[in-house]
Amino acid sequence: MNRHRSKLVLLASLVAAGGLSFLQPYISPYYFQIIIYIGINIILASSLNLINGFAGQFSLGHAGFMAIGAYTASVITTAMNLQPGTTLAIPMFLLALLCGGLIASIFGLLVGIPSLRLKGDYLAITTLGFGEIIRVIIQNLDFLGAARGFTGIAKLADFFWVYAFVAVLIFLIYNLIHSTYGKGFMAVRDDEIASEAVGINVTHYKVVAFVTGAFFAGIAGGLYAHFVTYINPSQFGFLRSFEIVVMVVVGGMGSIGGVIVAAILLTILPEALRAIAQYRMVIYSLLLIIIMLARPQGLFGGGISIKRFLKQNPEQT
Amino acid sequence: MYKSKPAYIVLALVIFGLLVISCGRKTSDNEILIGEYSSLTGTTATFGQSTHRGILMAVDEINKAGGVLGKKIKLLTEDDQSKPEEAAMAVTKLISRDGVKAIIGEVSSSRSLAAAPICQANRIPMVSNASTNPEVTRKGDYIFRVCYIDPFQGEVMAKFVFNSLKLRRVAILEDVKNDYSIGLAQYFEENFKKLGGEVVATQAYSEGDTDFKAQLTALKGSDPEAIIVPGYYTEAALIVKQARDLNMNMPFIGGDGWDSAKLTEIGGAAMNNTYFSTAYSADDPNPVVQNFVTKYHKLYSDSPDAFAVLGYDAARLLFDAINRAGSVEGDKIRDALKATRDFPGVSGMITIDADRNARKPIVIIEIGDGKMKYKETIQPD
Numbered sequence: 128m129n130r131h132r133s134k135l136v137l138l139a140s141l142v143a144a145g146g147l148s149f150l151q152p153y154i155s156p157y158y159f160q161i162i163i164y165i166g167i168n169i170i171l172a173s174s175l176n177l178i179n180g181f182a183g184q185f186s187l188g189h190a191g192f193m194a195i196g197a198y199t200a201s202v203i204t205t206a207m208n209l210q211p212g213t214t215l216a217i218p219m220f221l222l223a224l225l226c227g228g229l230i231a232s233i234f235g236l237l238v239g240i241p242s243l244r245l246k247g248d249y250l251a252i253t254t255l256g257f258g259e260i261i262r263v264i265i266q267n268l269d270f271l272g273a274a275r276g277f278t279g280i281a282k283l284a285d286f287f288w289v290y291a292f293v294a295v296l297i298f299l300i301y302n303l304i305h306s307t308y309g310k311g312f313m314a315v316r317d318d319e320i321a322s323e324a325v326g327i328n329v330t331h332y333k334v335v336a337f338v339t340g341a342f343f344a345g346i347a348g349g350l351y352a353h354f355v356t357y358i359n360p361s362q363f364g365f366l367r368s369f370e371i372v373v374m375v376v377v378g379g380m381g382s383i384g385g386v387i388v389a390a391i392l393l394t395i396l397p398e399a400l401r402a403i404a405q406y407r408m409v410i411y412s413l414l415l416i417i418i419m420l421a422r423p424q425g426l427f428g429g430g431i432s433i434k435r436f437l438k439q440n441p442e443q444t
Numbered sequence: 445m446y447k448s449k450p451a452y453i454v455l456a457l458v459i460f461g462l463l464v465i466s467c468g469r470k471t472s473d474n475e476i477l478i479g480e481y482s483s484l485t486g487t488t489a490t491f492g493q494s495t496h497r498g499i500l501m502a503v504d505e506i507n508k509a510g511g512v513l514g515k516k517i518k519l520l521t522e523d524d525q526s527k528p529e530e531a532a533m534a535v536t537k538l539i540s541r542d543g544v545k546a547i548i549g550e551v552s553s554s555r556s557l558a559a560a561p562i563c564q565a566n567r568i569p570m571v572s573n574a575s576t577n578p579e580v581t582r583k584g585d586y587i588f589r590v591c592y593i594d595p596f597q598g599e600v601m602a603k604f605v606f607n608s609l610k611l612r613r614v615a616i617l618e619d620v621k622n623d624y625s626i627g628l629a630q631y632f633e634e635n636f637k638k639l640g641g642e643v644v645a646t647q648a649y650s651e652g653d654t655d656f657k658a659q660l661t662a663l664k665g666s667d668p669e670a671i672i673v674p675g676y677y678t679e680a681a682l683i684v685k686q687a688r689d690l691n692m693n694m695p696f697i698g699g700d701g702w703d704s705a706k707l708t709e710i711g712g713a714a715m716n717n718t719y720f721s722t723a724y725s726a727d728d729p730n731p732v733v734q735n736f737v738t739k740y741h742k743l744y745s746d747s748p749d750a751f752a753v754l755g756y757d758a759a760r761l762l763f764d765a766i767n768r769a770g771s772v773e774g775d776k777i778r779d780a781l782k783a784t785r786d787f788p789g790v791s792g793m794i795t796i797d798a799d800r801n802a803r804k805p806i807v808i809i810e811i812g813d814g815k816m817k818y819k820e821t822i823q824p825d
Contacts, residue, residue, distance in 0.1 A: 156540040160533060263650075266621055275623035276528075276554055278579055282561075355529055357558045361621070362528055398533070401522065408485060408525065 137298040144290035151286055159286070161398055166289035167351050168390040172374035173296055173383065174343035179372065180381035181304060182336035183316025184243065185251040189344050189371045191258030194363035195234055196227035196345025197352035198271055201280045203227075204353065211283050220283045224292075224349040231345025232338045234261075239337040243330055258368050266360040276359030277352075284353040292350065296343050300383055303339075312336055316381075377418055379428025389426060475518040476511075476772055478503075478762070479538030481549040481559060486526025487651075488676075490704060491551040491751050495573055496521060497744055498755030499548060502763070512766050520544060528558035535559040539566045545772040546571070548758050551751060553577030553623055560587045567774040569765075569781055573758035574723075574751055576700075577627060581800040586774065588781050588800045590758045590789065591723060592824075594624065597699055598631025600806045600822050601721050605670060605697060606639045608808075608820070609719075613644050614697075615668035617659055617683060619675035621650040628674035628699050644668050649679065656683045660690055670694050676701040681710035688714040695719060703750040708814055715811045719819065723750040723791040725807045727818035736790045750791070757789035792821075 151159060171189060178186045203223035209216050242253040266274050303309050311332045314322040323329050352358045370393075378389030396414065400407035418426065480499055483492030503519045511517060520542050522534035531550060538544045539562065547563055547570040550556045556575035563570035564584030572580055572589040576597065581587045605611050616633065619625035633643050645666040647659035660683070663671060671687070673680050673696055684696050698720035708715050726737050726747050736756065740748040748756075764787060766772060769780035784796040792805040803824045810819040 157533075157537045160536050164529075164533070273623070274621050274626055275577065275579070276557060278557055351529075355532055355558060356561055357528060357532075357554075359528055359554045359557075359623075361554065398537075401537070407523070 133298060133301055137294055140294035140297075141291055144287050144294060147290070148285060148287040161394065163284070163286065163289055163354055165391050165394045166286075166293050167347050167354070168371075168374060168394050169293050169387050170289075170296055170343055170347040170350070171371045172378065172386045172390040173293075173300060174340040174347070175371050176375050176378070176381065176383070176386045177300055177303070177312075177343075178336050178340040179375050180379075180386070181300075181309065181316065182312040182333055184333055184337065185248075186254040186337070186340070187251050187365065187368050187372065188238070188254030188256075188258035188261075189340070190363040190365065190367035191254075191261035192231040192235060192341040192344035193348035193351070193367070194258075194261050194265060194358075194360070195231040196224075196348030197358050197363070198227075198265060198277065198348075199230045199345070200224050200227035200349030201277055201352045201358060202271070204281055204283060205277075205279055209281050209283065211281055216281075216283060220288070220353070224288075224346050227349035228342040228345035231348070232342035235338040235341025236334065239334045239341075240330075243333040243337060255365060255368070258363075258365055262360045262363055265363075272359075274360060276357055278357055280352055280356045280358070282353065282356050284350045289350050289354075292343075292346055297383065297387075299339075304383070308332070308335065313381075373415065375425075377415065377425055379422075379425025382425065382427040385425055385427025474515050476513070476515045476766065477518050477520060477542060477544040478759075479535070479542065479544035479547045479549075480519055480521045481524050481531055481534040481538065481547065481555070482521060483526040483551065483555070484521070484523040486524075488526045488552060490706070491574070492523075492526070494749050494751035495549075495551055495755035497740075498573075498748065498752035498757075499759045501740060501743060501752075502756045502759035506760075506763050512763050513770065513772070517763065524550070524555055526552070526555070528554050531555035532558045532562060535562045535570075539563070539568050544568065545774070546762055546766070546777055548573060548755070548762060550575060553580055556580045557583070560584065563587065567778075569762075569774055569777045571758045571762050571781070573754040574700075577623060578801075585782075585800065586778050588796060588802075590761055590791070590794055590802050591700075591754055592804055592806060593801050594627040595631045596824065597721055597806065598628050598633075599635045600808075601628075601632050601672070601674075601697060601699065602635035602639060602641070604719070604721065604808055604822065605672075606636060606641050609670065609695065611669040611695070612641050613668050614641065614670045614672055615645040615647070615663045615666060616643055616672045616674070617647050617649065617656070617663065618673075619651050619679065620648040621652075622675060624699075624701060625675045629672065632672055632674065649675075649683075651676065651679065653679060654682060656686050657690065660687050660692060664690060664692055668694065670697055672697050674699045674701065677704040677707040678710070681707050681715065684718060685711050685714040693717065700750055703809075705747070705749065708811065708816065713814055715814065718811045719808055721806050721808050721822075723804075723807065724753045725809055725816070725818035727816075728807065728821070729818075732788060733790055753790045757791050757794065761787050761789065761794060 175189050178184050200223040209219055238257045265271050311327055315329050315332050319329055374389045374393050375386055379385035400410055482496050503517050507516050524531040524534045551574040553575040556572045560583035564586050569586045574591045576594045578593050616629050618629040645663050647663055673683055680698050680702050696718040700722040702720040703722040765780035766777055769776040787794045795803045797803050805821050805823045807821050808819040809816050
């Protein structure tokens with residue numbers, strides 16, 4: 128797929144998202160909710176994939192960026208008292224989401240510059256700590272509702288918004304990966320010392336990946352807040368970060384399609400398992416173990432593209 | 445790649461099979477569907493499980509007595525893993541896929557706050573069993589509760605400390621991670637100061653902490669006559685235990701978050717000289733209570749905690765309202781719920797006020813000799 132075609136695909140997916148959103152009244156709200164959660168999880172997992180999969184930096188703080196985006200966007204829309212359906216709602220909601228993403232990426236930059244000089248485990252611990260700091264700070268800020276949570280958020284996010292951002296993000300990642308920057312990311316991931324030796328500014332590439340990932344995590348947070356309409360710091364704990372990491376690992380680090388499949392699968396799975404009530408998380412975890420044993424590199428990791436997988440012919444590209 | 449094919453096939457089959465199972469629920473015309481969302485797993489699993497037992501018992505009883513409006517009650521329960529977004533999901537599923545007529549839940553205010561707008565938008569009455577945050581019922585006129593709210597509990601605790609224990613200087617140790625704890629601490633402090641008491645120090649901890657010596661030592665310095673710990677039983681028991689190790693022998697006072705058999709199990713003898721306010725006491729001589737306790741013990745061979753009682757009361761209050769409404773339509777059930785006056789619940793006479801909150805008495809429990817004992821009942825003004 129060349130650049131030109133990928134732009135057409137983006138346009139087509141945006142139109143499709145707009146068109147499909149008219150079907151909303153005909154879908155059961157329950158399935159609709161799952162579809163929205165899937166979209167939000169795709170954004171979260173794909174943006175983390177940029178950091179963990181392509182740039183090879185193990186971040187565990189994605190929920191922190193999500194929280195920043197969620198709270199920023201919610202504060203803006205509630206301060207303006209935006210109501211769904213009004214003319215101001217669409218541009219202002221977009222603005223609020225972008226602000227959320229922007230603030231999240233500023234925090235990404237602040238955390239990234241010092242900590243991305245660290246490697247591997249150290250970075251994981253720093254980002255984990257960052258995520259927890261964000262959560263604890265919000266928990267103690269009274270104007271954000273502290274531990275009581277932030278209520279009264281308007282339900283502005285719908286199918287179109289969520290999937291428009293999914294399309295934009297995938298387009299962006301696809302193009303980024305096939306650009307000089309993308310090659311830089313992968314060079315840093317594959318061999319940091321060698322890439323430094325050939326003159327790649329390693330920290331710069333890491334920070335770019337980190338900040339971009341944080342931006343989209345912030346957007347996902349804003350969408351989430353305006354869909355659930357109630358946010359609480361406990362929703363953005365480290366367990367949420369782990370869930371996103373699990374999606375990336377199950378899908379295959381550095382596989383765009385694989386991570387999308389994993390995000391869909393891991394969102395549907397707990398719902399499909401509702402029939403067995405309280406034992407469902409046991410089965411859920413068991414399935415994760417089975418997947419990891421069968422495919423340690425993730426469902427579509429290790430250089431296997433979905434196209435090839437579906438054709439069942441590893442020789443063909 | 446070919447080697448791992450069977451794993452995919454197995455996975456696909458398992459998921460497909462579960463989807464088929466979960467789609468297979470059928471209902472008949474002789475049933476009224478009632479939904480329950482509960483924290484059966486996760487951080488507050490004991491609350492959810494107790495509630496579930498209470499509701500099940502109420503459903504069993506009403507069905508044995510002929511059901512409601514000549515129909516059997518069928519209860520559908522969904523687990524929310526103690527997470528607000530899962531609660532939203534569970535309630536959406538119950539309403540849109542199962543078509544329940546009313547919803548019972550939740551213990552935690554954060555989960556109720558996530559679910560309430562969904563019930564309101566679908567015009568399905570929701571009866572919260574134990575969410576004490578005032579915000580919950582403000583979400584709309586289809587949202588009710590059978591427990592008292594934090595301001596009332598805070599007021600009662602303040603009165604109890606000031607009038608019954610006759611203490612004037614207290615310290616507060618609150619759980620900053622918990623909306624319930626912060627709210628209760630705030631309402632206690634307001635009322636206690638109004639009565640003429642003094643809060644000499646406030647310290648904070650977070651749900652999940654296990655070491656409280658630093659905070660306790662700091663509180664000890666300001667020499668309070670009693671310490672208020674408006675948190676959950678898991679931390680409260682550890683706090684009191686560690687305080688006794690530090691030679692702090694003053695009374696400790698808590699709210700209904702303390703109400704669990706685990707409190708004395710974890711705390712042991714250290715829990716002596718502590719008090720907490722709650723919805724009900726198993727020692728209450730009232731025959732309604734004693735009747736319930738005996739039945740519950742026969743069914744589960746365990747004594748019921750307040751969450752079981754509130755689950756039972758929420759379910760019975762709802763069934764009573766459906767009966768009075770003479771219909772399973774959302775707005776008729778809502779009107780009947782609104783008109784509830786002096787409903788004889790196990791947790792006292794319940795009257796639904798104009799804000800859809802319950803007005804009811806509150807019970808103070810004293811712990812002595814490692815046992816929980818009924819101390820007194822405080823009526824609403």
